[in-house]
Amino acid sequence: VNNTNRGIRVNVEGEWRLNTTLISNLGYSFMYSENHQNDYNYLLVRLQTGGVTPIGTSLTEGEFNAHYLNSTYYSEYWIDGKPRDIFAQLKATKVIQFSSGSFTSIKLGADFKQADNNGDGLVLNPLSPPGVTDVQTVRPRSYKDIPAINTLSLFLEDKTDLTLGKTRLTVLAGLRYS
Secondary structure, eight states: OEEEEEEEEEEEEEEEEOOOSSOSEEEEEEEEEEEEEEEEEEEEEEOTTSSOEEEOOOSSSSOOOOEEEOSEEEEEEEEEEOEEEEEEEEEEEEEEEEETTEEEEEEEEEEEEEEEEOSOEEEEOTTSOSOBOSSOBOOOOOGGGSOOEEEEEEEEEEEEEEEETTEEEEEEEEEEEO
C-alpha cells in the first residue's frame, strides 16, 4: 500500500477603495487549487463463494463470454485523482451614512466556481478486481469522464445599522441567484 498526495493552492484577495458616488469600494477574490492523489494497493482477495466465480468485463450491453476468478488471487489497483477547484468573486459595495451611528451597506456582486477531476480514477486489471459480490464486480471509471461542475452566482445584500436612542438595530437581507 502506497499513498501520495501533492498539491498547490493560490489565493489572491483584495479591496480597492474608490469612494465614488456609486461605489465605495470594489473587492475581488481568486482561488486556484490543484492536487494529485495516487493510492496504490496490492492485496490478497479471498472470495466467499468457495469456488470459481464468473465475472463480466464488458462495458457494453449484450451477451459475452465470461471470465472466471479463482477463490483466492492477488489484486493490484490504483486510484488516481487530479481534482482542481477554481473560485473567483467580484463585489462592489456602497456605504451610505445616515448619521454618526447609522448607515447602510449595499453589496452587489458575482462569483464563479468550477470543480473537476482529470485523474484516471480506478485503474485495475478487470480479471483480478479488488472486490466481488454475488452480482457485481468493481469496474474502472475514469474521473475524466465526469463533467466539471460550473456555478455562476449573482448576489445583492443590504446591511443596515441604525442607532435608536440607546438601542442598536441591525438588519441584514440579501438575494442570491445561482
